[in-house]
Amino acid sequence: MDAPSRGNAVRWIGPYSLRTERHLGGLPRSTDGTRFGDSRQGTLRGEGRCRRRVPEPSGVLRRLFLRRYPGHMADAPKVITAEELDAMSPNQRAQVVREHIVTDLDHLPEAFRQRVETTAARLAEQLRPVTE
Amino acid sequence: MSPRRQVRVAPSFFDRLDDLLPADRSPTGVPSTADFLLHELPPLIDLLAVDYEAATLAVEDVPEVRVLVASGVLITRLALYVVLADDDSVEIIYLEIDHEL
Numbered sequence: 001m002d003a004p005s006r007g008n009a010v011r012w013i014g015p016y017s018l019r020t021e022r023h024l025g026g027l028p029r030s031t032d033g034t035r036f037g038d039s040r041q042g043t044l045r046g047e048g049r050c051r052r053r054v055p056e057p058s059g060v061l062r063r064l065f066l067r068r069y070p071g072h073m074a075d076a077p078k079v080i081t082a083e084e085l086d087a088m089s090p091n092q093r094a095q096v097v098r099e100h101i102v103t104d105l106d107h108l109p110e111a112f113r114q115r116v117e118t119t120a121a122r123l124a125e126q127l128r129p130v131t132e
Numbered sequence: 133m134s135p136r137r138q139v140r141v142a143p144s145f146f147d148r149l150d151d152l153l154p155a156d157r158s159p160t161g162v163p164s165t166a167d168f169l170l171h172e173l174p175p176l177i178d179l180l181a182v183d184y185e186a187a188t189l190a191v192e193d194v195p196e197v198r199v200l201v202a203s204g205v206l207i208t209r210l211a212l213y214v215v216l217a218d219d220d221s222v223e224i225i226y227l228e229i230d231h232e233l
Contacts, residue, residue, distance in 0.1 A: 080205050082157055082167040090174075097175035102201035105189055108209065112230045116199055116211045120191040123213055123226055127196055 137184055138221035139177045148227045162231075163206040172206050180214060180222045188214060197225075208232060 085093055105113050149165050157164040163172075179187045180200065188198035200212040209230035215223050 081161055082163045082171065082206060085167075085171040085206065093171060094175040094178060097172065097202060097205055098179060100202045100205050101179070101187060102203050102209075103189070105191070105199075105201070108201065108203075109230075109232065112209055112211075112228075112232070115228060115230075116201065117191055117194070119211075119226065119228055120194045120197045120199060120213060124194045124196040127215065 136181045138219075139181050140217070140221055140223045141173075141177075142223055142225045145224050145227055152227065152229045167206060172202075172210070176200060176202065176212060177224075180212075180224070184214075184216070184222050 080096060085096075088096070102108060105116065108116070149168065153165045153168055154162060155164060155166075157167055176187075184198075188200045190198055197213050197215055200214060201209065202212075203209050207229050209232075211228040211230075212224050213226040213228070215225055217223050
């Protein structure tokens with residue numbers, strides 16, 4: 001087959017665009033193509049199960065999703081249990097913690113932000129050398 | 133890439149940790165001090181060692197102390213109070229935990 005020209009490059013890089021989408025944080029792709037898969041895959045291979053809409057026990061999908069892709073579900077922080085952390089690899093744990101770092105004190109609830117500021121001021125006061 | 137800093141934990145931090153968390157993991161999901169030390173603290177220490185400035189926040193009118201705030205891992209929110217020592221290492225001196233959702 002001839003090498004692709006610039007004109008049909010989009011068609012040629014199709015599979016790679018899927019990979020890119022995954023790397024950029026798109027929906028995870030399952031190995032069996034039935035759940036959490038790419039929508040095209042789901043339509044072709046998991047149609048029956050998708051259409052039946054088998055109800056899942058409450059929270060199961062959310063937990064599975066968050067375990068593999070922590071931080072992608074919503075902006076609101078989700079507390080992870082110690083058991084869930086136990087099941088993670090050290091790298092996964094580190095990634096989860098990094099994703100939960102707060103970058104602006106204004107994003108904190110007012111009460112906690114005030115507590116943080118008050119405590120910091122108190123600690124700084126204790127650290128200052130005593131001068132006559 | 134900035135050089136990796138040494139990170140030390142002050143005894144006052146451990147005293148505070150004992151005040152805030154139970155010795156054993158509770159059935160209601162409250163982590164134990166060991167859970168915190170094993171799961172939550174090591175990545176935070178690593179972050180402080182690698183990227184102290186970016187990971188911590190300055191507090192208004194308090195230049196001596198910076199705060200690393202993490203949200204929603206084992207506990208709803210936590211604040212690590214850190215200072216930069218004379219030898220350029222980072223010292224964690226205190227801890228605040230918020231259980232409110």
